[in-house]
Amino acid sequence: MQLILSGRWLVSMDGGAREEAGISVAVAGDSIVEIGLNLAAKYPQAELLACPYGLIMPGLVNVHTHAAMSCFRGLADDLPLMDWLTRHIFPREARLTKEIVYYSTLLSLCEMIKSGTTSFNDMYLFNKETARAAAAAGMRAWIGEGFFDFPSPNYGELENGFVYAEELFSAYKDSDLIKITVNPHAVYTCSPALLQRAAALAERKNALLHIHLAETRDEVKGCVERYGRSPARHLEQLGLLNERVVAAHCVMLDEEEIALLAQRGVKVAHCPESNMKLASGIAPVQKMLGSGVTVGIGTDGSASNNDVDMFGEMSTAAKLHKVRDLDPTAMSAETVLRAATLGGAAVLGAADKIGSIEIGKKADMIMLDMRQPHLCPLHNPVSQLVYAAKGSDVIHSVINGRVVMRARRLTTLDEAAVLDEMEKIGASMRRTAL
Numbered sequence: 001m002q003l004i005l006s007g008r009w010l011v012s013m014d015g016g017a018r019e020e021a022g023i024s025v026a027v028a029g030d031s032i033v034e035i036g037l038n039l040a041a042k043y044p045q046a047e048l049l050a051c052p053y054g055l056i057m058p059g060l061v062n063v064h065t066h067a068a069m070s071c072f073r074g075l076a077d078d079l080p081l082m083d084w085l086t087r088h089i090f091p092r093e094a095r096l097t098k099e100i101v102y103y104s105t106l107l108s109l110c111e112m113i114k115s116g117t118t119s120f121n122d123m124y125l126f127n128k129e130t131a132r133a134a135a136a137a138g139m140r141a142w143i144g145e146g147f148f149d150f151p152s153p154n155y156g157e158l159e160n161g162f163v164y165a166e167e168l169f170s171a172y173k174d175s176d177l178i179k180i181t182v183n184p185h186a187v188y189t190c191s192p193a194l195l196q197r198a199a200a201l202a203e204r205k206n207a208l209l210h211i212h213l214a215e216t217r218d219e220v221k222g223c224v225e226r227y228g229r230s231p232a233r234h235l236e237q238l239g240l241l242n243e244r245v246v247a248a249h250c251v252m253l254d255e256e257e258i259a260l261l262a263q264r265g266v267k268v269a270h271c272p273e274s275n276m277k278l279a280s281g282i283a284p285v286q287k288m289l290g291s292g293v294t295v296g297i298g299t300d301g302s303a304s305n306n307d308v309d310m311f312g313e314m315s316t317a318a319k320l321h322k323v324r325d326l327d328p329t330a331m332s333a334e335t336v337l338r339a340a341t342l343g344g345a346a347v348l349g350a351a352d353k354i355g356s357i358e359i360g361k362k363a364d365m366i367m368l369d370m371r372q373p374h375l376c377p378l379h380n381p382v383s384q385l386v387y388a389a390k391g392s393d394v395i396h397s398v399i400n401g402r403v404v405m406r407a408r409r410l411t412t413l414d415e416a417a418v419l420d421e422m423e424k425i426g427a428s429m430r431r432t433a434l
């Protein structure tokens, strides 16, 4: 036995929350091997992460990010999506370098670990750097290089993009923690031929296909004008909808499309704060869940959120659907917490490995210190986690059995060095006119 987490509450997502002093989870290798009381006394040689008011829970799963977009945080806010993308983000992305992507990803990973996330699903550019950063941090990650019809700031012509993707697949084929995915950006940036080629690659590699789908009214309008069908129907027509698809946003879906996604086994990444900030709308998550669609929660990139804190995202997800429907029973704390843990794991095809604290599962766990003014008294742990807890309440984090944060100090990353580097990158970005 190498590691024991010991606290007072256990929210395992496998059965109800438990409260007992000394409740413990024991880890051997990369896995959870025992759950019980006072396991530290039974295994005195093991490292002990203890907190008398500690709450142990599965690490959060962020199912849609662009981690390196942290470098654009706060740079162009309060703009319409297309204006934001075409006039601010795309021109700046054209000047990205490997180094900027590497450090910006590290910055997001510091933030993710410090706010309880242990897995993320990333689509971006220069994703060899994203993978290198994830490996340095010891994060569990699904990573893929973005494909689109125009030349990429990373690989140039599309043909090179497929070579780059193949190299990523080869480099990480034996990795426990990093899985490579196929990422056609969206129906408005990818031709039908590109979408089908990407789908064939995903099929051949048995990989996830991660795409933005039905994010805005303009996307739907443009797709109908070009192809005579909505984005979801367009993908169906092209034969792309299946169980390996992770569709981000899905704001603009009608009932027939929701039934179609359910039938095809498509998974959905719900990104409420990004959808609110870019005024895209509110995804019909309750209807999706009611129809049997697997839904996880994502933050999207930090340029449209503006953080990667999944505690904030859970709180927003729980409240947004209530105000839309004027129904306080919509999206309960339990539903939201499930989507951010086991639901996210299911979106990524990993519900048998992560997303809950069960014997035999991978040890991806966090502990929060609940002895805080904003968390007291503690009547209901799940409610407290969704409506009152903050990312900064997370004190310890373990990924695949490895301690990545101990008493809020990162063990795998040099946080101060990352912040210093990002200050320099940020200053140089502000100096460069578009």
Ligand SMILES: [Zn+2]
Pocket: 064, 065, 066, 212, 248, 300, 301
């Ligand atoms: Zn996105």
